[in-house]
Amino acid sequence: MYSVRLWTVRHARFFERVYNMFEPVLVKLHPIWSKLGYDRAEKPMSKIEQACKGLLFDCKMCGQCALSSTGMSCSMNCPKNLRNGPCGGVRLNGNCEVYAEKRCVWVEAWDGSRKMKNGDRIFAVQKPVNFSQQGSSSWLRVVRQIAQREEQAEERS
Amino acid sequence: MIFPDEPNPGEMLPILPGHTTGGRLERVLRAGHFAVTSELAPPDSANPEDVYARARVFDGYVDGMNATDGSGANCHMSSVGMCALLTRIGYAPVMQVSCRDKNRIAIQGDVLGGAAMGVTNILCLSGDGVQSGDHPEAKPVFDLDSMSLLETIRTMRDKSEFLSGRKITDPPKVFLGAAANPFAPPYDFRPHRMAKKIAAGAQFIQTQYCFDIPRFKEFMARSRDLGLLEKVFVLPGVGPMASARTATWIRNNVPGIHIPDAVIKRLAGAQDQKKEGQQICIDLIQELREIEGVSGVHVMAYRQEESVAEIIDRSGVLEGRVPWYPGRDQELQKERA
Structure with a gap:
C-alpha cells in the first residue's frame, strides 16, 4: 500500500535494524532448510515473503531484493524499474514524471538511505535484474549463499 | 581543424594511445578543445534525404550529432537507422540507446551493428x-537501466564479452556517454548518481537544459569534490526558447526541465522574443564555458535547428575551428586558393 510504503521509508533505520536481526536467524535455520530441501522451502517461504514485504514495501517479488541499498524504498515500484537512481524527469516537488500524484521512488530512496547506518550502499552500481528469478524468495537465496560461504570457509580452515 | 590523419568519409580515424575510439568527438575532447554536439530530430518518414537535410544545417558547427531514440516516447525513425545513413557519408553521430523499447538481447545486437557501421559514440539512456508519448498503450520494456546499460556496453568493449559471458570476436570500439540532470530532485544525490555512471563506464556526460547557472555551479563543485571532473567530459545542455509562452509551456509540461522565472521574464520583456531566446542561449554558453570541468555544450534546438549555426558562431566557442562535415576539406582548400 502506497501510504504504508511511504511510512516504512520514513523508518528506514528501524527496518534496517529489524532485517539485520532477522537475517542471522534465517541463516541459523540453514540445517532445517537443507533438510527440508531449499526447493521445497521455496514455495511457502516466497508466500510469506510476499505477504510481509508486499504489505510493507509494495514488494514486486523480483527475487533479488535490493531494499538495503535503496533506502528501504522498493525500486521495482519505479515505472521504469530503475535500479540505480532517479531518472531526469523527477518533478520539482519530488513527484514521479509518470505518476504526477505519487512521490518518486528514488527521492524516497535517497531520504531513506540518509537515515540508515549502511545507507551509502545506494552508491554501488546494481546489476541488471535476472528475470528468471522473478517470484522467488530473495530471503532463501541470500541465506543459502551465506550458509554456503560459511561452510566453504569452514572446510578451508 | 583538419587532423593530419583525416580519413575518407565513413572511415574511422586511427585510434590514438589512451583513446578508446577512432571517433572525432573523443579526439576533440581529449585534445582539450571546446566540443559542440547537437540534437538531430529524427523524421517521421522513410526518406533518407529528410535525415541528410536535417544534418546539413549543422555542417561546420558541431563535433557530433545525437541521433535520438524515440525521444519523449514518440515514434520516429530509429536511431540505428539514422546512424546507418549518417555514417555512410562520414558524419559522427552519437547513437542514443534507450532502455524503454528493447531488452538486453536487442540492445547488444544494436551496439554491434552500430559499431560495425562506424558509430563511435553511444549515449546510454533509461x-x-x-505514458508521455504517442503510444501510451505500449509495453514498457526497461530490462536494463541506463547504469546497467553502460556497464553492459563497457564489458562488450573492454572484455569482448556479451552480458551472458559469450565471447565477441571484434569488440565495439565506442566512446560511452550518459545523461545527467542536475536540475531535478533529489539534488544532493545527483553528483553521486553521476559518480555511479562514471563507475559504470561513462566517459562523457550530456546534461538536461541548463538555465539555472547557480544550481549547475553547485552540481559541478560537488562533482569536483567527489573527484569526478578529471574522469569525465561534461557537456551541459543548452537551447534557444522561441518565446516566453513556449518556455512556460515546457516548464509546466515537460518533466525535468527547470526554467527560472528570470529567464521567462527576460523573454517576455523582449521585442523579438525569438531573437532574445537565441541571445539567452549564447549568454548561457559563454557563462558555462567559464565553469571548471565544462568541456563543451550540447545544443538542443528543437524546431529551431537552423539557428544552431548562428548561436555557435556568435558564442565564439569554436575559436575558428571548423568541425568536419562532408566536403569540408575541399571547401577549405577552395577558400585558401
Missing part, C-alpha cells in the same frame, strides 16, 4: 516513460 528513456522517457511510454
